[in-house]
Amino acid sequence: MLNVHEVLKTFNRGTVNQKIALNKVSLELLPNDFVTVIGSNGAGKSTLLNAIAGNFMVDSGEISIEGMQITRLPAHKRADLISRVFQDPLSGTAASMTIEENLIMAFRRGKGRRLRRAIGTKERDLFRIELEKLSLGLENRLTNKVSLLSGGQRQALTLLMATLQKPKLLLLDEHTAALDPKTAEKVLELTCGVTEQQQLTTLMITHNLDHALTFGNRTIMMHEGRVILDIKGIERSNMTISRLLEMFEKASGSHMNTDRMILA
């Protein structure tokens, strides 16, 4: 499904700040895989997602989705394959535009933008049905500006926007980290619902080790731009948080930054 092959990315090359963010990282995802990604700060998790989404061009290596080479495609040309939810609830929606305007933009993801009226009654009815599933009462607020919504509501809306047109790959970059615990649970619940229902292939970064083991079918751990642990099946279901930490320390030869990690 997704194939990342020996991808190398160096930031600030040739300066004192040179940093190898992705060190020939390879990763293969099968269809319907829901992979959780953990690792300390600067391990390259977000960089990996950015590389897949096309926010920058990689130095070497190849990225393909369903056999299609996307290594050299700019971000906007990958949009029909990949959708994404960011950590910051503000970054996934356009604040000055209405809920329905945001939804129609997502509905046309990866398609051409035509010179015709964007929203009709047909789209509005569809949005109402989809928004009802969030059970946040947003279905009655279609013409409200998104700036009026709370962070949790905006993140739920972003998640809906990411899956309104079924993507081949869903990238979640700590998309619940900026929310309060109750809202975070709600958004996670919605995430599970939609990935199951649409059979999405998903890559989810999380700082919550409990979530990393309970959600999805596979967990990978990154360190210094590489995948240092990749577990699934029995091995994963027998895994505990303390053993995960232990394995990290063994594999990387250093202590995991437990302040940042949520061990709950």
Place this chain on the structure above:
Amino acid sequence: MFTQIALGTMEQGLMYAIMVLGVYLTFRILDYADLSVDGSFTLGAATATSLIVGGTDPWIATGMAFIAGTLAGLFTGILHTKFKITPLLSGILTMTALYSINLRVMGRANISLLGSRTIFSDFAKLPFMEEYGVLVLSLGSVLLIGAVIYFFLQTELGLALRATGDNELMIRSLGVNTDLMKILGLGLSNGLVAFAGSYVAQKLEFADASMGIGMIIAGLASVIIGEVLVGTSSIGRAILAVICGAVLYRAIIAVVLQLGLEATDLKLITSFIVIIALVSPTLRKKIASWSAGISGKEAQ
């Protein structure tokens, strides 16, 4: 006397409103302070007048002014998006280059249209249009352009343009080429500015190489005045605000002139209007917290 001034102000305000609609597209929709406006306003005037003097039909000349302005805007957009030059500098580069181009287009520093056919002299020949022809034509043009922009901003393409100014990262991740959107917006904006320039020149029957100086500030002042007084709760309202702001700005200028200030002082006054508008929100907050502090002390 008064009605004469009021009529003149109204006519001018409506013509400038076309320009201000262009400024609104970049300044508010794209969140891009585009200084090429100073040059493209003159470019529109220069293109239209020199074509008219050369014997071209004034209606076609006015359309050509729009196209010339669009090209100037495309140039600014390409400088910014393809060569990564900052928005301010891209605009200044185009503006400066246009100064020379405008002199080339006109062949001299100014052109008089006295006695030539213009869109206004043509329009005045229609029945009942002798006295209010300029007003009717300007008003009709503004309303038509305003309506076109209103509907355009609600098309799929228009939404992509608005989102580019609001949240570029997000709309790019939804598959929109934001560079293209910026180039398109700048082209459209400068096209409208040049179109307005051709109207003003034909009304004044005169074009001058320096007539565009300070146009961007006048445009910003108009946008801000309109937004404060009319509001921006929806796209339709924001467009109406821009048109009202342009007319009101001209009215303020007319009043100031009547009070005895020189025409050469106008740029100073315009800058002050913009400064006051930009400063007032922070100032109001400061005054509010200051007065809250005083009443707090009194309560103790």
